[in-house]
Amino acid sequence: MSIRVEGVTKLYGDQVALNGVSFSIPSNQVVGFLGPNGAGKSTMMKILTDYIPPTSGKAFVDGIDVLLNPIEAKRIIGYLPENNPLYYDFYVKEYLEFVGSIYKVEKLKARVAEVIDITGIGYEQNKKIGSLSKGYKQRVGLAQALVHNPSVLILDEPTSGLDPNQIVEIRSLIEQIGREKTVMLSTHIMQEVEAICQNIIIIDKGDIVANGSTKEIASLALDSKMVTVEFAEVPSADIVDQLRMFGRIVKHEGAVFTINSADNVDIRPKLFNFAVANGLSIVQLQEHEAHLESVFRSLTGKKDM
Numbered sequence: 001m002s003i004r005v006e007g008v009t010k011l012y013g014d015q016v017a018l019n020g021v022s023f024s025i026p027s028n029q030v031v032g033f034l035g036p037n038g039a040g041k042s043t044m045m046k047i048l049t050d051y052i053p054p055t056s057g058k059a060f061v062d063g064i065d066v067l068l069n070p071i072e073a074k075r076i077i078g079y080l081p082e083n084n085p086l087y088y089d090f091y092v093k094e095y096l097e098f099v100g101s102i103y104k105v106e107k108l109k110a111r112v113a114e115v116i117d118i119t120g121i122g123y124e125q126n127k128k129i130g131s132l133s134k135g136y137k138q139r140v141g142l143a144q145a146l147v148h149n150p151s152v153l154i155l156d157e158p159t160s161g162l163d164p165n166q167i168v169e170i171r172s173l174i175e176q177i178g179r180e181k182t183v184m185l186s187t188h189i190m191q192e193v194e195a196i197c198q199n200i201i202i203i204d205k206g207d208i209v210a211n212g213s214t215k216e217i218a219s220l221a222l223d224s225k226m227v228t229v230e231f232a233e234v235p236s237a238d239i240v241d242q243l244r245m246f247g248r249i250v251k252h253e254g255a256v257f258t259i260n261s262a263d264n265v266d267i268r269p270k271l272f273n274f275a276v277a278n279g280l281s282i283v284q285l286q287e288h289e290a291h292l293e294s295v296f297r298s299l300t301g302k303k304d305m
């Protein structure tokens, strides 16, 4: 595994930003880290890149404990933070040489020429960063993350604020980079993940609510129906177990369950009979056609799917 996170909790005062999060990411994959605003994406990425410590838990990159061996870990991680903070007064090439010198990159000039080539900023290399378009600034951000040839790239909302053409360009660049490196990218955009990620991790209010292949999660939306059932009272653990025979429980909050029915079958009649047989009252029973966006919304707590 390239990235392994074990029971990471982060508190900001009373605010729980991450709530015992665990996941792992295999090598050489592009993984989408999805979640609504405030879900905890940036916090997780800052912990992985050792910008902030977790309150508890562990994080490993290529087997290296980022808390115990931060310098070693930074050597194998490239990081593009949210809002891509760059020094606008630097010239592009000069800036990349500066970043490379911090990492003590060998054959620095050759490596900088290489990342300039990979990220397609040859024409911009002698310009001031402040004079570049947003898309090109983002390319410079990617170039600085790549300059020390890390095996893992952590990209926090790499396409945010770009125009549609720039988005396509940056996505294809990330896709290309992802053939040789592990890339974890955060985004709000489902289509982005569908386009370039093999796997998806969805986080909401500090909890992982889905983790699987993009195909698997997309199939939830494209081929299947969702039913939301709300009981009058919170059912017992035994009833919750039995509910699984109707399909996958994709969300469970108190007495409300969202179940992804297998094979596109309408499970409402059977669910109704099941409730009657078990002495449960149903206060809501609703079927939804699931779309990718609505899967995301249903998993991240929005009711209007």
Ligand SMILES: Nc1ncnc2c1ncn2[C@@H]1O[C@H](COP(=O)(O)OP(=O)(O)OP(=O)(O)O)[C@@H](O)[C@H]1O
Pocket (backbone or CB within 6 Å): 012, 015, 016, 017, 035, 036, 037, 038, 039, 040, 041, 042, 043, 044, 082
């Ligand atoms: N330095 C901080 N001090 C206090 N609370 C913070 C701090 N940084 C983040 N938080 C809170 O922690 C939670 C998670 O924030 P985080 O920035 O990780 O979310 P996010 O998923 O990256 O959101 P966005 O998509 O809006 O960037 C939020 O409720 C946020 O307000």
